[in-house]
Amino acid sequence: MTNESFSQFVGQYEKLVFTVCFQMVRDYQEAQNLSQETFLSAFRNIDRCPPEHYKPWLCRIATNKAKDHLKSAYARRVSAPGEEAMDALPAQGSPEEWLLAEEGETRIQERIRRCRNPITKSPSFIFSKKSRLKRLQNFSTGPKNRTNTALSRQTNFARTAGKGA
Numbered sequence: 001m002t003n004e005s006f007s008q009f010v011g012q013y014e015k016l017v018f019t020v021c022f023q024m025v026r027d028y029q030e031a032q033n034l035s036q037e038t039f040l041s042a043f044r045n046i047d048r049c050p051p052e053h054y055k056p057w058l059c060r061i062a063t064n065k066a067k068d069h070l071k072s073a074y075a076r077r078v079s080a081p082g083e084e085a086m087d088a089l090p091a092q093g094s095p096e097e098w099l100l101a102e103e104g105e106t107r108i109q110e111r112i113r114r115c116r117n118p119i120t121k122s123p124s125f126i127f128s129k130k131s132r133l134k135r136l137q138n139f140s141t142g143p144k145n146r147t148n149t150a151l152s153r154q155t156n157f158a159r160t161a162g163k164g165a
Helices: 003-025 028-048 051-071 095-103 105-113 118-126 133-139 144-163
Strands: none
Touching: 003 028, 003 051, 028 051
């Protein structure tokens, strides 16, 4: 088959092949890629098919290409919505470290000091690696026992909230 006759062949069946691919993969760009692969495969093997069977033959090639694509690891990759926004975050460090660098530890501590309830103070420090129980006790205005109890309650609350209870 000459290039000109193959161009006519592609023009005649391109919409059909694209539709078959798109119906299976539901992705416009992937359907275009699979259509190109279908016609490339057809070009290589067109001598094997009689002209009266071109249409079902092309549909079968397109279907097989789409099935192969859906089975491939590339198609099974997981991408979360808004994944592009994750690129804006710094690659190193935890979110807590990033927040501390962004806000500054003193500013965060000042916000915590303004809290009225001592129980609301303790969970804020749980997430900071530098501050442990002694630091909580030094910062708290109440007795050590109250700080220990508040920390324990907040930890238990965080655990049960994480389990969905």
